[in-house]
Amino acid sequence: MLTAATTAYTAPGSLGGSMRDFRVPKGADLLKRIEGFYAWQNARRTSGLWPFSRATEGGPQHVTSARDDRGASNRGVNFASQDYLSLSNHPAIKQTAVDTITEYGVHSAGSPALVGNTTHSITLERRIGDFLKMEEVVLYPTGFAAGFGVIKGLVRTSDHIVMDALAHTCLQEGASAATKNVYLFRHNQVEECRRWLAQIRAKDTENGIMVVTESLFSMDSDTPDIRAMQELCREFNATLMVDVAHDLGNLGEDGTGFIGAQGMLGEVDLVMGSFSKTFGSNGGFVACKTRAIKEYLKFFSTSNTFSNALSPVQAATVGKAFDIIADEEGKSLRQALMTNVLNLRSSLETAGFEVYGDPSAIVCVKVGQESLARLISRRLPEMGLIANLVEYPAVPKGQARFRMQVMSNHTPQNIADAVSILRQAHDAAAVELAQLNAPAEVDTRVAA
Ligand SMILES: Cc1ncc(COP(=O)(O)O)c(C=O)c1O
Known part of the structure; x- marks a missing residue:
């Protein structure tokens, strides 16, 4: 285990810089000009300061082993999994997968626009529609494809997008692929959203406006006033699109997340x-109110039309996950998850940490400086904690944090271990950083 006295090698440059430095590389040779990124990343990697791209050995269990991309494997309590209700290993879901594979094989072998759907995907569309009280649903191969595709599918170059500045990359990328007219409002600032809408409508009543936000932001664990945003959209003839990736299924009495909690079930335009956070599989969806919207998306949302459909096993297992989530078992899994969330948040606070936002499966722990966060992160695997470091540009500069993602089957001991490891790692890393920052001692001896 690393201690306060650790003298792990810290390569020059590995505590500074960020991915942003390499986003727009300069030079005529596309493949040469990106090499600076690898050099910087490798300085971090060789110093044990590159905590990304790890692979679990045995899947996303609440205690698991993860191998980093240098080949080092460590076992620990896992707070880096998005399997919030621990459904990826649920016996009924695994049995559904086995049965479906036996009957259908493993592949959809076609786009949904051709012959890629199966009876399982058609059933799943209906299942999601009923759960969300929305008339129609379109399935996508991933959540990213759904977020990107719903925007690119509906918004044209002369239209406008008004979007929360912290919206997920799939939404930002979909927006910039669709139009240059993208206006960001400060995170969750409904009044600022209103000002953009008023400004746009004062000049342009001919073209469309899509307002884009999330029901639960995954770096801050907070939620917008969805009702107010939907009302604004009606007032300014705009369309609201809400990404529910992180709370659908796992939050609220019935699992309908903040949309349900705010009484907006069936009320939001899009x-x-x-499925990758709570439903034990890859895949995504867009739910809408009319068959006309669904059919348009099926043929004009290219990440749906020109990509193979969800495999039968994905569609069937997600369907089974919805069954579990909608019944009594789902309720008790959500209660177990929330008990763990509240326990983790209060244990972290008792240990002197600050956490962001409201109680949800995402518990983000404040650190601040990137250099300190990286040094903490270096210690965690060997101490037995798997947790994700989040740093600029995923969050603002100087606001690095650890994103702890809670599962319903974490035990109280897992939580106590995680908090104690984080505390020890933080204190040891602070000492280490102070030593690294101390001016080098000048050798004043006179040569003989
Ligand atoms: C808010 C949000 N939307 C969309 C996605 C993309 O989902 P998927 O992992 O299914 O591609 C993610 C996942 O990181 C997310 O956090």
């Missing part, structure tokens, strides 16, 4: 989500 709802987009992912």
